[in-house]
Amino acid sequence: MRYAFYPGCSLDSTSVAYDLSVREVAKVLGTELVEVQDWNCCGATEYCAMERLPGYALIARNLALVDEDLSQLVAPCSACYLNLRKTDKVMADSPAFGAKIRESLAAGGLSYEPGRVRVRHLLDVLHDDVGEKEIRAAVKRPLTGLKVAPYYGCQIVRPFDDVDHPEYPTKLDDLMAWVGATVVDYPVKTHCCGGHMTQISEEQAFELIRRLLDGAARYNTDVLACLCPMCQVNLDAYQRRVNRRFQMKFDLPVLFFTQLVGLAFGLEHSGLGIGTELVPAKPVLAARLEREGAKGEARA
């Protein structure tokens, strides 16, 4: 399958590991991701906070730039996914807003008709389009024995609840099971990571992060799997400071789900960006998987 691909700004910076692993995994699966030429920032939750209409126009430029021969646009970041999809829906549902967005695009010589592009999150594409059979078939080194807590966060499942259940989604659970991991039934899997609150009020953000880490630790989680750059940064980069604030000893590596899928496909750590996380994943991966890998090879 061929899809238009909107990487989003984080994949160029804080989430290089996501960028690397998405592209590697897509290559193995034969899923062609065609990057939108000259795409711009989706505005995250910031641009629309200042001014809504320019915020939608900013996002709509990306929809307008999707190749004419491609009908689906894939975003790996939940915030980008939501913004792109929401703009398409606003244009369809609110004709007055839609007309203004179109007029704004026209000022840049662009046009977009709502519904032309179907916006998808990467997880949904891997789960629904590629599917269980092909993913299982690509597994070379199953993640047997690795306890993974699937963390969805917010914007992939809300407000659009047709991709998965808004509070108890299971697609990432499925995917992790297909690649052989032991899936933790993670009770807070759609609770908020605090988003940009780490920049605004640490008091609030750190408590939300603490709850997520605590929920995972209580189930003896080895690795948290996430699907959004913001969630990954909050849970990974702030973990040491959360520990200090609450006098806890969380030591939970937070990887992108594509890094785990890539590992199961037998890809190398470096090609998947493993080692760029601040809470190192290598020790637990070595402890759980390398023995398994050795056993597998011995059998072969």
Next chain:
Amino acid sequence: MGTVPSRFVFRDAVIAETPGGSRLVDCIQCGTCGGSCPNGSDMDHTPRALFAMINAGMRDDVLSSNTPWMCVSCYMCTSRCPQEVPITDLMYTLKNMSVRNGRPGSREAPALARTFARLVERYGRSYEFGLASRYYLGSKPGSLFRMGPLGMSLFRRGRLSLRPQRIRNIGQLRRILSKARELGGAA
């Protein structure tokens, strides 16, 4: 149909700026929103209370509440609202209005949004290092020494670029944004 009572002028302005905003009048004050909110305990008013205030025409109190700025767009309230009120979108409207009104109920959150928006207008992409340095210097200088080590850790792992990424056709983006700004406001 008579004339709109003056206390509804503000409510109607909020509705007009919000796609799907007319559902606001269907709020039954059940409080599911506040109970579902991860930041509810730090809000001046729960969303439920804020909506009652909007209905009562308490414009200035609403626009100086920190509530919209404590909303992180997790959409839990929107998803659970039995009346399908687009609560998160209403919060965006109130953020917009409070910025225009000049007295938003938070100092940091609008500063972060403004800095972010300006960098996007300049480069077409978000620019983490520029955002963090400008925002912390301008709004939270006391936090710089705590953020420094975190920035260094990310930088050492290749996760923080010191230079911005730029789009090629920034002129086109700016023309689109300025047109949108000109058309602005209510639908």
